[in-house]
Amino acid sequence: MLSVLRKSFPNVITQANRVVRCKSNQDKCAKNALIILAPGAEEMEFTISADVLRRGKINVTVAGLHGCEPVKCSRSVVIVPDTSLEEAVTRGDYDVVVLPGGLAGNKALMNSSAVGEVLRCQESKGGLIAAICAAPTALAKHGIGKGKSITSHPDMKPQLKELYCYIDDKTVVQDGNIITSRGPGTTFDFALKITEQLVGVEVAKQVAKAMLWTYKP
């Protein structure tokens, strides 16, 4: 049937075929990110991460730590999550779990047993975990990646230097499945490093260029 149609309408069938192939490839290749949004999260660290990953065609789920209600961030920007963390974890696997910083937001991440479960599950399957600014202390609290090389906001160093190999002189540090970074001003490079790991360095560079950012992998 397809061959008959192809003879009669070659362009239409070729194009339709392409659409089906692309859709299939897209489904197979699509990467999924979970960003956990807690009250008091640093809104720049959250927004830059979500936006950059979506520019890289990564499916991003913004999960409210305490539910679906709007979340007031550290400088009073109010963001509506896509879903709750409780619901998000039922939807399947994520290629990366991202923790934005912010002092109050990080405290909430540290105090959440649900976050601990998500992180330990992600670590046990070798999935990427990315934390920025204050959030690497949530990794410490939940026993993630101990002994690995990490960085954080400089103010958090005293809480981390005994548990990890602490790196002062890089804006983004990757050690295996753990990516960490330092603060709002390093979030573009943090999000681009995640993008690079999930969809490749060329995509990361293209995303950076369109944002007028110079990414140096």
Add this chain to the structure above:
Amino acid sequence: MLSVLRKSFPNVITQANRVVRCKSNQDKCAKNALIILAPGAEEMEFTISADVLRRGKINVTVAGLHGCEPVKCSRSVVIVPDTSLEEAVTRGDYDVVVLPGGLAGNKALMNSSAVGEVLRCQESKGGLIAAICAAPTALAKHGIGKGKSITSHPDMKPQLKELYCYIDDKTVVQDGNIITSRGPGTTFDFALKITEQLVGVEVAKQVAKAMLWTYKP
């Protein structure tokens, strides 16, 4: 009475006095920013601007172009405005009006007669107007700052180069009361330039340092 109390409780009175003085100074000196948030706005450009200005102790009003309802931005981050633009303009003067970019967001800004009125009113009293990425074309549409030096996202240059003195080689351009910038990757410097203009270069540098950003005025 105060002198008697001061003798009896010198520390308490001195501290109370300080609080009163600071509050008074704060009220007198407080600067006010209006950020207009349109559907399809670039969420990084919005969030970085709002957050950085608030870190500089500038009062920021986030005004939804079409009302108080949550606004879906260009990469599907959903933000709840503080108020509607209609309500915001009744609250008094603003020291700066800020327009984030984003193609769809900018189109909405261009098509809004209310935005035109806000910008012309701001220009007529010599107040700061700041626009980034695609948003300088909204300035052009509403007849703001014609002939001045500006920049924008490079893709917008063809729409602007006949009306303005277009600058290609700077990330942020200020010409009198008009501040313009180029895209997500230049938003920290854009917001810090606004901060510098409203509350001084030292505050801007302190804000930058806490964000782990190097600001070069």
